[in-house]
Amino acid sequence: MKLEGAKAAAQIKNDLSEQCKKLNQKNSDSKIVIFRLGNNPDDISYEQRILKNCREIGLGTKVVSLAESITQDDFIKEITHYDKQDSVLGILIFRPLPKHLDERIIGEAISAERDIDCMNPLNLKKLLLGDLTRIAPCTPEAVMELLKFYDIPLKSKHVVIVNRSMVLGKPLALLLLEEDATVTICHSKTEDLIRMTSQADIVITGIGKPKFFGKEYFKSDSTVIDVGINFTQEGMCGDVDFESVNEYVSAITPVPGGVGTVTSMVLLKHALRGKE
């Protein structure tokens, strides 16, 4: 089965359009603010998707494009300027940030209510504590939305995540544990990765290496969620060699058209939470 993100995203989009209509009646200037540093093609493609979704649901946007070399103090000033405005529902900063910027300090510059990608430490703490008002970073939450939309059971299932970053692997592990899955996190120092992934009921990949995972990494009844986004001469592809794995496993997300499609919608869901 091909797990298509567009179908899961369409369901979320319907709900958000209704919510946005009501919101615009009160404040037609409502918007989200996106900060992009430099011109990374991953960020630009994500940004385009977010802008399209905002247009479709009727939510305003403001893109603040800054030089990658911006100092931490100047960046914080820019964030604070928008964070004070009532019309700003949410703030998104594309990650990873350039090495000279401290993600924790930048995350604190966004107030917890306007933080839509779980960068503020308060939101991370809520996630860790399992607080019901928590949000999670958008990509892991998109993975969960997709699994839920396709009724993939999680309780007592063994899920292997190949990624340990703060934007994917670690928060995703917490979300999966909330659903009673058994979770293993792998990374670049994991020994015998094939042995790990080929035992899993669900494998979630996010290593940023085009077509790295062939069918030898999976068992035939597994579900494969490919979060990787890679740009090659042939175009965009995931971490999984979709052509060879598709026929072999039980369910798989395509790239493009999988998790990424849902991620940008989850972001808007966070921006509109509790605001009607």
Ligand code: NAP
């Ligand atoms: P990252 O911080 O570079 O993390 C990559 C992870 O993969 C690290 O944990 C790394 O291990 C691990 N890894 C790298 N090579 C490996 C190997 N050969 N074997 C096992 N593990 C390996 O990247 P990220 O920001 O989390 O993003 C990961 C991918 O997801 C990228 O392709 C990115 O474009 C994509 N992404 C997609 C979406 C979406 O909506 N679909 C959103 C965000 C990101 P170490 O920790 O040991 O280095």
